[in-house]
Amino acid sequence: MNKLYFLKKPNLNLTKDQIANVVHDINVTNFARMKLILIIFIIVEILFILFNDIPYLITPSSNVIWNDSKYFILHSFNVLVSFIGIILIKISTKCSKNKFGLMNKLLIPTLATLILSSMAIINGLDQAKPGNVSSVFIANFIIFSAVIMLRFPLNLAVYSISFLAYLGGLVIFQHDTHLLITNIINGFIFFLAIILISTEIYNSNYEKITQNIILQEINTKLNYMSSHDPLTELLNRRSFSNQVSEKMILIDESKEISTLILIDIDHFKHVNDKFGHPVGDIVLKKVSNIIIKHIKTTGLATRWGGEEFLIFLFQTSINEAHALAENIRLEIQNKVIEADKFQIQITASFGISLLKDNFSNSFDTSIKAADVALYKAKDQGRNQVVIASEDYERVLY
Structure with a gap:
């Protein structure tokens, strides 16, 4: 696309029914992608719990990198949120088209906010260890912005909450002034880039889905015209x-x-x-x-x-x-x-x-x-x- 659309959707001269179909397809895609992300999160978080958190709780040691019981709580929280999210997604997909769209507006942003905020707090705990940086949180930030399609300003609201949690964790847990300033500056750069990237991804997918729907409608009309009498609309x-x-x-x-x-x-x-x-x-x-x-x-x-x-x-x-x-x-x-x-x-x-x-x-x-x-x-x-x-x-x- 030649320009980013922030407060307005791309103006593609669509009918109300076409717009509804585009939004529905985006919602369906978001649910499928979020479900996949949650499954991956469950697997990764359970591995952390089994091989790091539980061993530390059984035998505390200062030699363990992630040596705080709060990690166990946060990783367990991510597993719980992910499980509940998968269940809600399955329930939502059985809803009518209107309710499905409403659930998408509420459920997908909420899940993204909870998981990213939890990862931001985990990143804050990471700061307590000298030399640790924000790569894990930034990686998750990028994954969500690239995979989940959120329209501006919804993406701004979702990513701002988790980004504020990230900044809070830096201030509280990072005592090295140089690393604190570096991570804050890098975080702001990534945050602005992610808002632009996620907006562009939404717009690009909106345009792509629109073109597919229009193409399908054209093909349907051509097939109908080739098989029906133009006057009576009966089969030719x-x-x-x-x-x-x-x-x-x-x-x-x-x-x-x-x-x-x-x-x-x-x-x-x-x-x-x-x-x-x-x-x-x-x-x-x-x-x-x-x-x-x-x-x-x-x-x-x-x-x-x-x-x-x-x-x-x-x-x-x-x-x-x-x-x-x-x-x-x-x-x-x-x-x-x-x-x-x-x-x-x-x-x-x-x-x-x-x-x-x-x-x-x-x-x-x-x-x-x-x-x-x-x-x-x-x-x-x-x-x-x-x-x-x-x-x-x-x-x-």
Whole structure:
């Protein structure tokens, strides 16, 4: 990024939903990273307790570098905080999206503040030993600022608390004036650098996640556009054929039957001639919405031709298809379509056929049977459902 954003997030012209998704992804990443840090802390602190603190408590010796019982308390505190933090992270990840974000704002900064402040106090105890410096605390400071994404000024608040604990430890425990001044100066330099670094890391990750989300949305839209009719938003013929073919493999294996419903809007040419093609497009859209509502998630539908629609019903008997077609027919018949100050009522005719075998062998035959049934419905006065003659005996009244 060309500049740092402190009080404002990067201005990338995002929608509210996009911003919410970016923040959510950052929260998820923070929880995963904090969990990993806590696991590492538990391992390291337990090793210190087992191989340094407990041996000193059992046999105190001035030869041990970290020879103060306060080390045991602080290391044990870090282990406890880390364990509790892992448990809270697991609980938080089960929260809703809104509560998850709130927990991230509270939990991650709190854990970072507690652990870094504890490390600052440990660093203060280190100062009591001649020659000891602040490398351990600074290392942890850098790790947290580089791994955890905290937006300014939250990062300033979190790191300031632990840095003040660090300065307090220097003043209390470091009696060598030269080392005291050196560590204070170095500490301030690192503190300022860490605020800049952590802000840049947050902004960079914000921008990167944003670009990924936008790219995913673009790919989703392109995939949708390539597989759907732009007017009706139903599947286009290619995508419809591919998906039906995939389902027909399951049908071939399970010996289940499925059905095709071919729909044609009655007198649609009259609608276009009388009201114009834009109104005709609205009619097509309204009919497609009715179809989508009735097939729900179990069926597939496509705009088969100009005013023709084709429905594929997976593992559906001819009786069930007939009932569904009747429901669609009645809703189309009773629908008053308002378009360009016109109120239009239309009807549609339906032809139904079984799709019994694998897709490549039976689809052409089945669609022709549905087409014959459809034209029979037209010849019989339109606005009705007709089943292909070879499948008619399957209907139970």
